[in-house]
Amino acid sequence: MSSQMTALIHPQLPLGFEPGELFTFDSFVVDNNSVAVGLAQQTATFSQTASAKGEKQLYFWGEPGRGKSHLLQASCNLAAKNQRTVCYLTQSEIIGQSADIFDGLEQIELICLDDIDTWLIDSDWETALFNLINRVRENNGCLMLASAHSPDENFVKLPDLRSRLSWGPVFHLQDLSDKAKYQALSYRARQSGLELPENVADYLMQRYPRDMFGLFERLAVLDKASMAMQRRLTIPLVRSVFAEE
Numbered sequence: 001m002s003s004q005m006t007a008l009i010h011p012q013l014p015l016g017f018e019p020g021e022l023f024t025f026d027s028f029v030v031d032n033n034s035v036a037v038g039l040a041q042q043t044a045t046f047s048q049t050a051s052a053k054g055e056k057q058l059y060f061w062g063e064p065g066r067g068k069s070h071l072l073q074a075s076c077n078l079a080a081k082n083q084r085t086v087c088y089l090t091q092s093e094i095i096g097q098s099a100d101i102f103d104g105l106e107q108i109e110l111i112c113l114d115d116i117d118t119w120l121i122d123s124d125w126e127t128a129l130f131n132l133i134n135r136v137r138e139n140n141g142c143l144m145l146a147s148a149h150s151p152d153e154n155f156v157k158l159p160d161l162r163s164r165l166s167w168g169p170v171f172h173l174q175d176l177s178d179k180a181k182y183q184a185l186s187y188r189a190r191q192s193g194l195e196l197p198e199n200v201a202d203y204l205m206q207r208y209p210r211d212m213f214g215l216f217e218r219l220a221v222l223d224k225a226s227m228a229m230q231r232r233l234t235i236p237l238v239r240s241v242f243a244e245e
Helices: 036-046 068-081 123-138 161-165 177-189 198-207 214-230 235-241
Strands: 057-061 085-091 110-113 141-147 170-172
Touching: 036 057, 036 068, 036 085, 036 141, 036 170, 057 068, 057 123, 068 085, 068 110, 068 141, 110 123, 123 141, 123 161, 177 214, 198 214, 198 235, 214 235
Parallel strands: 057 141, 057 170, 085 110, 110 141
Antiparallel strands: none
8 A cells, every 4th residue: 555545543543544445436326416425525635725615524414325434435535645634433433432532633634423323322422523523623624424314313412513513514315226226336346356247236126125235245245155156146146145035
């Protein structure tokens, strides 16, 4: 990995962001989310010293499988490639930590906080996020947040935090059309060196849960099965792998 892809690891955080090639804007199928994706790209390349105006805070919400985590990680990847310091945190890095984990985080140029509805579990965390949003704004940094819920919903108890979450554009990410889902599945398959015929993708979408998270999980299982059996992806292979369902 080149030095240009190195991201800042905050000294108090258990993990830093590891830039990679899986979750990028190239692999994100835009479909009906073009405005959200365009602003995410713009924010990811925004410089704290630039005179040009840009959105400093974005909030993405929607059901599982809508691409929220992909969008945040793609933004971190793009920012890191542009020599910006980044931090991506999700539930697994935050749960079990104390709320002062956010202290000093505003020094990072792009902060992406995922799954916020899963770890805003008490007043300490709500206050910590409220203060972080204020400090990031004062420091001219950028912040992206993702949740399964709109900021107007009652998962946020602190009224001032609820208003801060809407300081920037709020996007309800839309589900992909079947054509776009096939594009996303095909791209993911090619990244693994796997050919996904269109009739196999149609079969998967017609008979199993249609959210992208579930479809990607099934594709990963099929990838391993195809390699183990030295067989191409076909409908009979899919039937045999998921025969017990």
